[in-house]
Amino acid sequence: MSDIGCHALVWTGTFEREGLTRAVERTRNAGYDLLEIPLLRPHAFDVATAKEILADSDLDVSASMGLSDATDIGSADPEIVKAGEQTLNKAVEIVSELGGRHLCGVLYGVLKKYPGPATAQGRANSQDVLRRVARRAADSGVQLSLEVVNRYESNMFNTCKGALEYLDEVGDDSIKVHLDSYHMNIEESGMIAPVLAAADRLGYVHIGESHRGYLGSGTVDFGSFFRALAMVDYDGPIAFESFSTAVVDDILSVSLAVWRNLWDDSDDLGRHANDFIRGKLRAVETIALH
Amino acid sequence: MSDIGCHALVWTGTFEREGLTRAVERTRNAGYDLLEIPLLRPHAFDVATAKEILADSDLDVSASMGLSDATDIGSADPEIVKAGEQTLNKAVEIVSELGGRHLCGVLYGVLKKYPGPATAQGRANSQDVLRRVARRAADSGVQLSLEVVNRYESNMFNTCKGALEYLDEVGDDSIKVHLDSYHMNIEESGMIAPVLAAADRLGYVHIGESHRGYLGSGTVDFGSFFRALAMVDYDGPIAFESFSTAVVDDILSVSLAVWRNLWDDSDDLGRHANDFIRGKLRAVETIALH
């Protein structure tokens, strides 16, 4: 059965002791199984503190991330690519130390609006790095899942099909696809075909509304998405993601173009999303009775 | 704010002490505000017992009904019409004694597949009766709401527009329209326009899935329906309705053509629906923040 998780930015924009403590407490109170921590700057992340705070709770943990211009493994510059590989290895190490099993997100590049199409060299570079990082990750019991994001957040691929082609070229079956309903709503032909195409290569799922606010207050066809997850017997993590100007990280707010406030009460938002996700899972489960 | 209710047939197929007691307890445990009791045979209904059982709870109560061939006020036969008027008056009396404020359903005829179109005489007869019953109901603090049902359950009208035209002819503004998502999914052009058309003439709402099973496991566009209810500031009752061979009344099961089992655990079904409805209401409420 899937762990139901919540992205830490629902609760906190900082990840020192206080922020993490708040995120852990609120995530548990809202009824989730898992906390997803954004590793915005892996080398600056205080693993020991995080480990201690998580140890006091029964929450599972996962991490998501994107690279920066200085660590873009999709770059043509060998120095930048090398820095990216170190960052990814560091992130794998952190997840492993925290007892997590999933590292996901835009692991293949920067989460930004690129000024032009991806290059063949950049693509090959990123694939070489991921091949190596995936082997280390596998040794640490950590699974990598590459998030498919919209055209404004990556130029490498924007659909599940594109990600599968990219992964076919990488050739390491341990790397999975990470689908996010927010991005799918923009880029995919629908919410079902991509999930069926990924099938057991689906490794991580983000649940976000079309505008990244309350679930059910936008245009995403969640009914179809959850039906599809059931069709392929998906049992990996399902994590809620929402961004508002109420809680943001200074880097992410600009990357994600969060200009408005779609909620102000994190607790209400988080509880609502947890109930929403579990209610959808139960609803599609009952289809077997039909 | 709307009372969130549950149709008693989710819990019981009989309405003596035991059945009603179970319905009341389970409805409360599932988190609802209101119990909707089907008055299948008003003259046989034990009001005193029902009143006693309800008095022990803090639930609000409403009643729904359809007429029978012997009491069809849409008939051309004056005797049958007269019997129908007595039945409706009895039902109003029961609702009033129970402390309820809503009598809804197919108050204008039989819930059945008619063998031909409605007649002008039958239409006029039913309107005459409703005009008189509505006045008595108003005196008792009971509001009548006419349910719009699908083509297989009435030939009088099958859309909100049809109901509004029918009510315009009745000419008593105290009678309202009762919309049901299950029927709307079959007959209306969508889930929003009918609600906007009814606006403050909307008096009662049924929430049923397309197949009358778990909410979210069918084809009804609930997202649009709840948005529409918010657009017109609807604050009347919203009651969940579901039918399965697991719990049925012997008359209703045939009228409703319930041939299969869409659930077996009433408690799980009822809790799920209560959470679903409240979750949708909260989601559309947050649209104001956008």
Place this chain on the structure above:
Amino acid sequence: MSDIGCHALVWTGTFEREGLTRAVERTRNAGYDLLEIPLLRPHAFDVATAKEILADSDLDVSASMGLSDATDIGSADPEIVKAGEQTLNKAVEIVSELGGRHLCGVLYGVLKKYPGPATAQGRANSQDVLRRVARRAADSGVQLSLEVVNRYESNMFNTCKGALEYLDEVGDDSIKVHLDSYHMNIEESGMIAPVLAAADRLGYVHIGESHRGYLGSGTVDFGSFFRALAMVDYDGPIAFESFSTAVVDDILSVSLAVWRNLWDDSDDLGRHANDFIRGKLRAVETIALH
């Protein structure tokens, strides 16, 4: 590639020379490939005339039907069952003589609201008959497809899953499932899973709106349905069906509970549906480019 067809009742309520001639001409003018003729009373159908009229056109032809109370092969009465078998054989013969390859509809019983659940005996009887009729049909190059209809039109099965179980018991792979979007909208959990479940056992498709009026003016999720047809590479007939009081057969109008006028201009309706269906097919075809 699928033949795109139109149900003859869009154009005519009678099937003598004049009615059929009109149906053939208008169906061609509206751009369709195929005319679906309802064999309401097979023994009274004038095959020679129909053959002559069709010969002058380049339209393909198919036939649909339902049995009557006197020919219900789902009955427990051997005489009625026998009469039903003769009727079905007659229908197969007609389709074959007309050069058609498809006989579809409620071939397993009466299209009516049954007064109670199907019986084991009736189910077995209908299956025995269909087993024999299917063999004769196969010899004539005619494929039988059993239409899945809603609870108010049959008690034998109301979902694709139910039909597949019924057909598994029949055990003759030549008999296929006939899905109709109008009925699916009421009974299925969605428009995709049933098609995937049927896959190459899908033999015939009806396209009808939720209220059986203009396509796109109701609640059916056609986008999902056409995506599903593409996913299973469906290439059988796709026929538009719509009913209005503007054109009806006296038997069907009551069976189908057609109480209102959803269109008055058959030509406009028919052209619109043909464009709608072809437009949807093209749209989902382009998904391969994504």
Place this chain on the structure above:
Amino acid sequence: MSDIGCHALVWTGTFEREGLTRAVERTRNAGYDLLEIPLLRPHAFDVATAKEILADSDLDVSASMGLSDATDIGSADPEIVKAGEQTLNKAVEIVSELGGRHLCGVLYGVLKKYPGPATAQGRANSQDVLRRVARRAADSGVQLSLEVVNRYESNMFNTCKGALEYLDEVGDDSIKVHLDSYHMNIEESGMIAPVLAAADRLGYVHIGESHRGYLGSGTVDFGSFFRALAMVDYDGPIAFESFSTAVVDDILSVSLAVWRNLWDDSDDLGRHANDFIRGKLRAVETIALH
């Protein structure tokens, strides 16, 4: 009745004689009423040639545009703001000379991913300019409509509600809102409420799929959008917009983050969209018959 239009970038990426001639011919052949020309660099646009080419056709014309960093009227730099005002005035002049009545798009700023939130000064500057430009436009019989675009293409407002607030501050009722289904799918709570909110302040409509490919091959709920347009009796232009790497302008391709090919046959795409839009309009028109 609405003019149905097509964005010229469906046909050509250049706007000299050859490109414009092709755009005009193909737009007519595909069945449209109107050609929408992107005024990417107004001062470099050859009005005389465009006028001559358009004169030979019976197409109506409109223009859309966005400003550049050097002409951003939402800037705090007076020189840039002034340059922007000149550019807008030039564009108004062009539309007027071409005999057009509509100038739309991101008239209030640059179509780009901004590096931070809009500033109060920039907002005020853009409003001052628009107030003046609108008066000149009105004198020329040209209506300005401000396009609501997604968070990655503007930071000024991303919803219809935001645009209406912005326009309330401008205080000139002649300036209208321009809604685009592609952007609405990302930012709005649904496809109906924004249209009802704008009502007669809706001045221009773009029809784009969620991924900007073939209509009906993505996730946009067009059924709801066209119902809403009918509800407010919208009769302004409805223009199809689609972008692919098959045809792009070098500036726009990067602004719009077009990294993949969603079509290659402009003629097929354009005809399909024209049929799609007219089919939807007809479908919702028939709802009046229900």
